[in-house]
Amino acid sequence: MKKIDVFDSTLRDGAQGEGVSFSVEDKLAIARALDRAGVDYIEAGNPHSNPKDEEFFRRAAGELRLSHARLVAFGSTRRRDSSAGEDKNVAALLETGTACVAVFGKASEWQVREVLGTTPEENLRMIADTVAYLAEAGRRVFFDAEHFFDGYKHNPLYAMQALKAAADAGACKLILCDTNGGCFPDEIRAITAEAVKAFPGKIGIHCHDDTGCAVADTLAAVEAGADHVQGTYIGFGERCGNTNLSTVIADLQLKLGFQCVPADCIARMTGAARIISEISNVRLSHSMPYVGKSAFAHKGGMHVDGVKKNPSAFEHVDPAAVGNHRQILLSEVSGRSALIAKISEVVPGLTKDSPELETLVGELKELEFQGYQFEAATASFEMVVLKELGRFRPFFALELFRIIGEQDSADRHMASAMVKVRVGDRYEITADEGDGPVHALDRALRKALEVFYPNLAGVRLIDYKVRVMDTGKATAAMVRVLIESSDGENAWTTVGVSTDIINASIRALVDSMEYKLYRDSLKREAP
Incomplete structure (x- = not known):
């Protein structure tokens, strides 16, 4: 089973999402949740960009005990026309004490000229000097090739030269970044295959979701030979967000036969997603694959009947495999069988012939007539069932x-x-x-x-x-x-x-x- 490294950027790229702001305590708590979820690397922030990230790395060194994941400090290549040894950003990366660092550099000639404002040759030296300086200091260096795919489509030779500059300088992984999030899976697959051919065993993928294709793009890159995936655990981040790692991990490990996280961690996915959602104050979408509240929800009478007979009739994986659970929703299209199935979840052993059932169904219908609606409010439904059947002791x-x-x-x-x-x-x-x-x-x-x-x-x-x-x-x-x-x-x-x-x-x-x-x-x- 091929191992795919999982590199989570919730604390860095995710923090750039609209409405997201982490305290140091938040970042420490999320790092612990990600570690329990089995990710390999946690990109925790840019220590040179703000005092909060600087304090995080200082406190993490004394307080954070990770059992599996490794912290990664993030920063840019050295400034133009200077040296890595004099660059404050590079110095800040070393001062964190993390064994792993990630540095980004331009892989697009157009970006180098129009945005960075320097020559293509100087940009290659910036990449090489920074990576070499950090590698010689004993750091494991990930090179984020910023705008790689757009750069490759404009000038493939230069995009590959940027990768070569980092590889020759000692980078352990070369991360192909769809920074603008505008590529489609067929483009990602074809271009990644060329990079894998040139740098076997060194290619990773980092996608944004501006076309809604980040997960599909990431899977395409893995199919093309990438063995390192980056994203944020529940997908939030800059603009439209990043690759949703909870979806990618489950797709790769449960559906495609790759190993992403330890076997006992896959069932922690839903719990980890909810914890991260809570701390981030970002509502977890009910329709999010695998970990969403509605991921295994069934409403139509035919679906409910089918799932009762054999769950695989309408579920592509066992909800328990990712720590989630099945929901039977109640509505005007559900039918009596759905209602009985839902009641049986709350009070096992009841059948359609149970005498209590007729009274309970009548009570539920009366509540629905008054305006109650239990499709979404499953906790209230459970309370009604328990109280009506005398199975509930009031707490207050x-x-x-x-x-x-x-x-x-x-x-x-x-x-x-x-x-x-x-x-x-x-x-x-x-x-x-x-x-x-x-x-x-x-x-x-x-x-x-x-x-x-x-x-x-x-x-x-x-x-x-x-x-x-x-x-x-x-x-x-x-x-x-x-x-x-x-x-x-x-x-x-x-x-x-x-x-x-x-x-x-x-x-x-x-x-x-x-x-x-x-x-x-x-x-x-x-x-």
Whole structure:
């Protein structure tokens, strides 16, 4: 089984994505998650570009204990008309103490002349001098051939000369970069094959997703002989993002017979993707292959029936292989068999002939008539089933809540919430404030419940949606609120319905807290 090195750039290229900003603590946490996920290299930042990355490498040297991955410091080749030994960027790479460094240099003659503003000959010397200086200092050097594919299409001889300059100077890998993200798989495959022929065993691939082809481009490069892939774990990055490594790893290892990560790490993929999503504050797309919430979701009655008989009827891999799980969605196209299948997931052993089932189905249909919709809110569905069948022990009761809206002198719209909860024969009354009534309620309810259940401290609301269901009634209309919550490892969605948006929200919030407490209780009871 051929080994493909996995080089993750979430902490560097991913940090260049719109809306992404990592603290040093964030970067340390993501590095640990990537290490557990089995990647080989973690490109952690440019120590010369900002104090945050400099501090990260300083702290990583003392605090970060990686079991598999190796940290990589990133920087550019030396400046034109200077020497590598005098270049502050190059010095910063060495000062990190990482055994591996990545340096980028132009592989496009047009870019050299128009953007870098120097001669093609000087650019080749910049590449050679920098790589040689770092290699002689004992570093393992990855050379990122920036704009390689565009450069090759414009002047193939010069693009290959850039690779040769790095290889002759001691680079361990030559990374072909589709920096603008504009190439298609057939171009990537053909050009990569030429590079592999000239530099066997040294070629890697780094693609951006501006045509939506980054994953396909990366697979094409591997098929052409590249044995090193770069990207970000869940695909975010500059402009449209980078190659999604969670997809590439699964494609290569589960479908194409390559080895990317240790065998026991492939099942950690979904967990790693969710952790990175949480820390990055980037919502994990439900439709993301392998690790998305909907990757193994089935809605149509025929699909549900087929998957019950044989999962391979509508699943190309076992969800458990990547740490995900199957979802049976409920809707008007699902049919009774889908409803029974979903109920059986919550309470195993029930059959279509079980007497409790008729009552439960009736209750669910009544809730749907009121406006509840459980296709996305599977956690609320589970709560309804458990409560209706007498399988749920309440963890708390919300006795009352009050909301006060206010606007201060700085024209900020704040809200305060007070809640009273009962756990057994004990009461807790707590208040908090937030940016709006739902935020204030969420904080106050969580604060009150954490007195009894400290495990709720790690739960946070990550998405909030409101839908008006009968617009003809204007402000008196029934509204449906969907809340998605996460504890950093798992995410779940709950629903509330009312003519009062606050009441709908508190119903969804209470369901969310109850679901977390119930799930944690099952873990404690497990042998």
